[in-house]
Amino acid sequence: MWPFKHKELKEDGTVKHRKWLKRWLLGGWIIYASIAALTLAVVMVPAVRAQVGEWISDRLIRQTQTVSQERRVQEVSFEEPAPAPAKAEKPKEKPAAEKTEQVKQAPPEEFIVNELARPVSGIVINGYGNTYSEVYRDYRFHGGLDFAAEPGTAVLAALGGTVAEITENSYQGKTVTVDHGSGWQTKYTNLDQVQVSKGQTVAVGAVIGTVGKFTGDVKENHVHFALIHNGEPVNPTPYFDFN
CATH class of the missing domain: 2.70.70.10 (Glucose Permease (Domain IIA))
Structure with missing residues (x-):
């Protein structure tokens, strides 16, 4: 019975070893995968966050520019055009005949009585x-x-x-x-x-x-x-x- 028992024990050890190796390999892969995933996450999360933040900022800037342009278009459409400055007209020079007539029609200087001469010498x-x-x-x-x-x-x-x-x-x-x-x-x-x-x-x-x-x-x-x-x-x- 012993040899069979020893063989059985030997088989049992191999089985155990295989099971242990399989369990170790499987457990190590999971651990390595976890470590790799954790490392990747630690490395990639800030980059992804920065990329997402940049994309959001760019999107907001574009929306703001679009709204500003729409407002400018509305303001320009509602603005009334400023009237053109009126040109100062030069006074028309009056003809010489009219000037002569104005000179003729100029009012005479007002006469003021200052002193009277006596009409006769009597009192x-x-x-x-x-x-x-x-x-x-x-x-x-x-x-x-x-x-x-x-x-x-x-x-x-x-x-x-x-x-x-x-x-x-x-x-x-x-x-x-x-x-x-x-x-x-x-x-x-x-x-x-x-x-x-x-x-x-x-x-x-x-x-x-x-x-x-x-x-x-x-x-x-x-x-x-x-x-x-x-x-x-x-x-x-x-x-x-x-x-």
């Missing part, structure tokens, strides 16, 4: 304003100055101008109106003879006429002088030098 016997009338024995408005003068005395122009009007009545005799421009006029009343004509230009101090025998509101013989501006009487007293 003032009746002033401007509300004065007492010896003829009517009451106070009434007197629109000028009465200068005492004998009949036949020469009456002189207080200002230079143009004879605008010559009138006559039985109460005041003859009246000469001289126009000085800018609404100013002087009037000389109680004249007997007139030595100027309508439209005539007279200089200051020129003879207008002579004093008549008309007294008007006062009893003494005189020449009535009036200063008019725009149809209204003006007190001439401040414009005379009585010194």
Whole structure:
């Protein structure tokens, strides 16, 4: 029985050895495979993660650029075109005839009364304003100055101008109106003879006429002088030098 028993034991050892070798090889492959897989994972995971991150970043950048371009297209489509700057037009030069006409139509310089020359050398016997009338024995408005003068005395122009009007009545005799421009006029009343004509230009101090025998509101013989501006009487007293 022994040999058979020994053979059986020997067979059993071989079987065990094979089983052990098979088990060792199989277990070692699994271990090596596990180690290799773990090593590969450790090596590859960061690279894969970096590749995935780069792909995601690139995708996001492309999406952002696309959205930006779409917004720009929308903004450009809704923007109104800016108006072109208007060209400054040069002023048209007026023809010479029109310029000449404008020069002709230029308003004259306004005349200003500075000083009046006395029409006669006599004194003032009746002033401007509300004065007492010896003829009517009451106070009434007197629109000028009465200068005492004998009949036949020469009456002189207080200002230079143009004879605008010559009138006559039985109460005041003859009246000469001289126009000085800018609404100013002087009037000389109680004249007997007139030595100027309508439209005539007279200089200051020129003879207008002579004093008549008309007294008007006062009893003494005189020449009535009036200063008019725009149809209204003006007190001439401040414009005379009585010194």
